[in-house]
Amino acid sequence: MLVAKNRNREFSVRYLPGFSSMAILCFVLLYAPIVALVIYSFNSGTNIALWEGFSLQWYVVAWENELVQEVTFRSLIVASIASVTATTLATMAALGTTRTRNYRGQMVIYAVINQPLMVPEIVTGVALLIFFAIIKAATGYHGLTYLVAAHTAFCIPFAYMPIRARLEGMDGILETAAQDLYATPVQTLRRITLPLLWPGILAGLMLAFVISLDDVVITELVKSAGQDTLPTYMLGQLRRGITPEVNAISSALLGVSVLLVSIFFILRTR
Amino acid sequence: MSNSAAEVRSSNRGLHEHSEVARRKKEVRNNLLLCTPALIVLILAAAGPLLIVLIYTFLKAGPYGGVIWEWSWDGWFQVFLKKDIFDDTVSIADAHISIFWRSVKLSVQSTLTALILGFPTAYFIATRSPNTRNLWLFLITIPFWTNLLIRTFAIMQVIRDQGIINTLLINFGFIETPIEMLYTEFSIMLGMAYVYLPLMVLPLYASIEKLDFRLIEAAYDLYATRIFVLWRIIIPLVKPGIIAGSILVFIPSLGAYVTPRVLGGGKNLMLGNLIELQFGQGRNWPLGAALSITLLVIVMVSLLVYVQNLQRKSD
Numbered sequence: 001m002l003v004a005k006n007r008n009r010e011f012s013v014r015y016l017p018g019f020s021s022m023a024i025l026c027f028v029l030l031y032a033p034i035v036a037l038v039i040y041s042f043n044s045g046t047n048i049a050l051w052e053g054f055s056l057q058w059y060v061v062a063w064e065n066e067l068v069q070e071v072t073f074r075s076l077i078v079a080s081i082a083s084v085t086a087t088t089l090a091t092m093a094a095l096g097t098t099r100t101r102n103y104r105g106q107m108v109i110y111a112v113i114n115q116p117l118m119v120p121e122i123v124t125g126v127a128l129l130i131f132f133a134i135i136k137a138a139t140g141y142h143g144l145t146y147l148v149a150a151h152t153a154f155c156i157p158f159a160y161m162p163i164r165a166r167l168e169g170m171d172g173i174l175e176t177a178a179q180d181l182y183a184t185p186v187q188t189l190r191r192i193t194l195p196l197l198w199p200g201i202l203a204g205l206m207l208a209f210v211i212s213l214d215d216v217v218i219t220e221l222v223k224s225a226g227q228d229t230l231p232t233y234m235l236g237q238l239r240r241g242i243t244p245e246v247n248a249i250s251s252a253l254l255g256v257s258v259l260l261v262s263i264f265f266i267l268r269t270r
Numbered sequence: 271m272s273n274s275a276a277e278v279r280s281s282n283r284g285l286h287e288h289s290e291v292a293r294r295k296k297e298v299r300n301n302l303l304l305c306t307p308a309l310i311v312l313i314l315a316a317a318g319p320l321l322i323v324l325i326y327t328f329l330k331a332g333p334y335g336g337v338i339w340e341w342s343w344d345g346w347f348q349v350f351l352k353k354d355i356f357d358d359t360v361s362i363a364d365a366h367i368s369i370f371w372r373s374v375k376l377s378v379q380s381t382l383t384a385l386i387l388g389f390p391t392a393y394f395i396a397t398r399s400p401n402t403r404n405l406w407l408f409l410i411t412i413p414f415w416t417n418l419l420i421r422t423f424a425i426m427q428v429i430r431d432q433g434i435i436n437t438l439l440i441n442f443g444f445i446e447t448p449i450e451m452l453y454t455e456f457s458i459m460l461g462m463a464y465v466y467l468p469l470m471v472l473p474l475y476a477s478i479e480k481l482d483f484r485l486i487e488a489a490y491d492l493y494a495t496r497i498f499v500l501w502r503i504i505i506p507l508v509k510p511g512i513i514a515g516s517i518l519v520f521i522p523s524l525g526a527y528v529t530p531r532v533l534g535g536g537k538n539l540m541l542g543n544l545i546e547l548q549f550g551q552g553r554n555w556p557l558g559a560a561l562s563i564t565l566l567v568i569v570m571v572s573l574l575v576y577v578q579n580l581q582r583k584s585d
Contacts, residue, residue, distance in 0.1 A: 013487045014397040016390075016504075017496060023394030026387045030413055030467065033424035036434060040427070089308035096304030103298045109305050115317050120525030120569055122542040123562045127319035129549055130326055130559070133336065153315035156308055207415075214417040217527050221546070231419050238532060242423060250420040261415040265408055 034254065041251040043244060058248035067233070068249065075213055075230040078144065082151035083159070083208035089152075090159035090208075091201055095193070098167040116154040124154065125221035132222060142224045150222045151212045158211045159204035162268060166200025199267045206264040210257050320566070326559040335553045345556030349564060366544070373541040376459045376530075377523035383463035384470040384519045385512065392474035392511075393504075396481070407475065414468035422532045425461050426452060453535030461533040462523045469522070470515040477511025478504075510579055517576040521569050541565055 044055030062068050090113075097109055116124060132146045174196070178188045194201075216231045223232065230253065237246050327345040329337040347353075352363040395406040413421060428434050429451040436448035451457050481504065489499050505512070527542035534540070539547070541561065548558025 013483050013490060016393065016500060019390040019393050022387070022390035026391040026467075027409060029387070029464075030410075033428045033464075034413065034416075034421065037420070037424040037427060085311075089311060092304045093308040096301040100297065100301055101294070103301065105302070109309065112309055112312050112317055115312060118569070118573055119316075119320065120522070120542070120565055122525050122527045122545055123320070123323070123566050124316060126545060126549060126558060126562045127323045128315065130322050130555070131319035134322070149311070149315045153311050156312060160308075210415055214419075216417075216419050217542075221549070231417060234419060234423075235528070235532075242427060246423070250417075250423055254416055254420055257416040258412060261412060264415075269404075 037247060038251045038254065041244065041247040043247075046244065058244040059252070062245050062248045062252075065245070068230075071228045071230050071233040074144070074227065078147050078151055078229060079209050079212040081148050082155050082212045083205055085148075085152045086155035086208045086212075087159040087163075087201060087205045090156050090204055091163055091197070093156070094160055094163040094167050098164050099170075099172060113160055114157050117157050121154075121217040122221075125218040128218065129221045136224075144227065146224070147219065147222055147227060147229075150218055151215065154215070154218065155208035155212050159208040162203040162207065162264070163197065163200040165268075166197055166203075170196055203264045203267040206260045206267070210260050210264075213253070214257065323559045323562055327556055327563055329556050331554045331556050333553075335549070335555060337555050342556065345554075345560040348554070348557045349560050369539050369541060369544050372455065372538065373524055376455060376462065376540065377520050377526075379459045380462035380466070380523050381470075381516050381519045383459065384467050385516060387463070388467055388470035388474055388515065389512075392471045393478050395471070395475050396478040407472075410468050410471050418465055419528055419532070421465050422461055422529050425464050426457075426533060429457055429460070452533065453537065455534075455538050457533040458526075458530045458538055458540070461529045462526055463519075465529060466519045466522055469518040473514035473518060474508065474511045477508040477514075481507055510582065513579045514576060517572050517579075521572050524568065524572075525565055 040051070041058060042054050042056065043051055044057060045052030093109070093113060097106060097113075128146075128150050135146075136142055170193075174192050175188050178192050179185075183191070214231060215229075216235060219229050220232050220235065223229070228236065230249070234246055234249060237243065326337055328341055328343070330340045330342040330344065332338050348363065348366075350363055350366060351360055353360055391410070395403055395410070398406060426433075430436070431448040431450065431452065433452075435451070436445075439445045440448065451460075485507070486499055486503055489503050494503075525542050526540060527546060530538060530540040530543055534543075542565075545558050545561045545565070548554045548561065552558070
């Protein structure tokens with residue numbers, strides 16, 4: 001080891017020519033388009049290719065557009081209900097599958113929970129389109145519940161992952177101690193398990209919210225007429241090309257996602 | 271020791287074992303109860319409807335979308351074949367074949383592009399000091415959690431005729447007219463490589479991080495060149511990571527819908543767009559269902575390879 005360290009200066013076994021510059025190039029390629037998009041959202045001109053000066057006018061235009069307000073509100077409603085429901089269900093499922101002796105059917109439960117991650121979104125979307133069409137024909141109900149149900153389902157695995165990871169990192173000693181001191185199972189859960197699990201639950205909630213907020217494909221197929229969310233609205237706007245207004249909305253949505261995901265990472269490392 | 275005492279003891283043990291079994295049964299029942307609500311939602315709004323898709327592949331298409339409940343092979347028949355409207359001659363559906371071919375071709379190309387860019391990146395991250403590694407990983411994952419549509423918009427603005435690349439090239443006098451990149455197969459390929467790159471880097475990183483650098487040092491001691499070390503030592507050792515990353519990029523590329531729709535400009539359809547079309551203007555739900563099941567089967571086979579690859583790695 002010592003020898004390796006001394007030699008490190010002139011000859012590193014880890015060094016491969018060109019790899020570092022390739023990696024830096026890769027990071028630049030990854031971020032340059034996003035950074036350009038954000039910069040141009042502050043452009044004062046109508047042409048998105050030509051820089052004409054700094055301005056917030058496209059944010060104002062987007063903010064005052066009633067259609068944008070409507071779809072944003074709908075996106076937030078769907079994402080809030082779906083992420084809270086999915087996180088609740090995922091927390092229960094994580095408690096039922098982690099830190100327990102293996103039991104029969106556990107593999108099936110894992111498979112069902114992770115199923116939305118494995119099946120292509122377009123296939124899930126088509127399946128829900130068909131299934132909900134049958135229910136719509138039978139009940140005549142065309143509300144937002146279909147969208148919320150679909151979002152809840154595909155958010156469950158994303159909420160489940162961090163909660164389960166957190167739970168696996170907790171040993172059962174404190175819970176055993178609580179029970180030795182005659183705490184009821186409900187008391188143990190409320191006073192010991194849930195407080196310890198809280199960062200995992202919050203992380204799951206953030207992730208589920210972001211996933212729901214960003215979904216395009218399933219929403220596009222499941223929504224009834226007049227149920228556009230922010231992403232499907234933006235997809236529909238594409239026919240007119242990318243307007244600076246869409247740029248501004250994209251940047252704002254980007255900001256929200258990055259913020260929530262950053263919180264997720266901080267919660268996870270704690 | 272009297273006989274009766276032994277009997278009492280053994281019956282006590284029996285009682286204890288009995289309660290242990292009962293306790294364990296109760297635990298399993300509680301676990302199942304805890305999982306039930308999530309399972310119900312997932313089966314109703316994700317897994318269950320897939321079965322209905324399978325049923326729909328064997329039904330007749332309704333005139334205005336939907337289906338007529340009559341048995342028919344038309345859905346599956348139309349995946350690769352078509353019947354002439356006038357004389358009923360059967361021929362191969364060229365349009366579908368070319369879309370299948372384009373989907374596979376572009377997915378393979380975008381996987382290779384992501385590999386060429388992702389491998390050095392993963393290697394770079396894995397050879398940083400442990401403190402800065404997490405920061406680099408964070409930088410790789412952040413774009414992945416942001417909206418796919420927005421990232422596609424972003425790449426669209428870079429490559430369009432008045433985009434950054436063409437503007438720069440023209441201003442510096444390399445070209446006079448813009449290179450047409452947007453709305454081509456190339457733009458779809460580039461877009462998919464761009465949006466799925468993190469899926470390549472993460473498994474590669476996991477593999478490279480576990481690399482035993484003493485082996486590489488030994489190779490250098492035996493006068494191996496850098497190229498030799500890369501080809502004969504590093505790449506064979508991280509092969510599971512390469513396979514895993516490639517499959518993780520290939521699968522979503524094959525089923526991609528948003529990227530080809532936005533960057534293909536409506537003329538370069540991929541499988542995802544073809545499926546959606548059958549439920550929109552195409553009004554051929556059984557065909558759409560059959561195409562969906564076909565895609566699902568390809569993805570499941572790829573995933574099976576992925577899982578086997580993971581198991582071999584852990585052995």
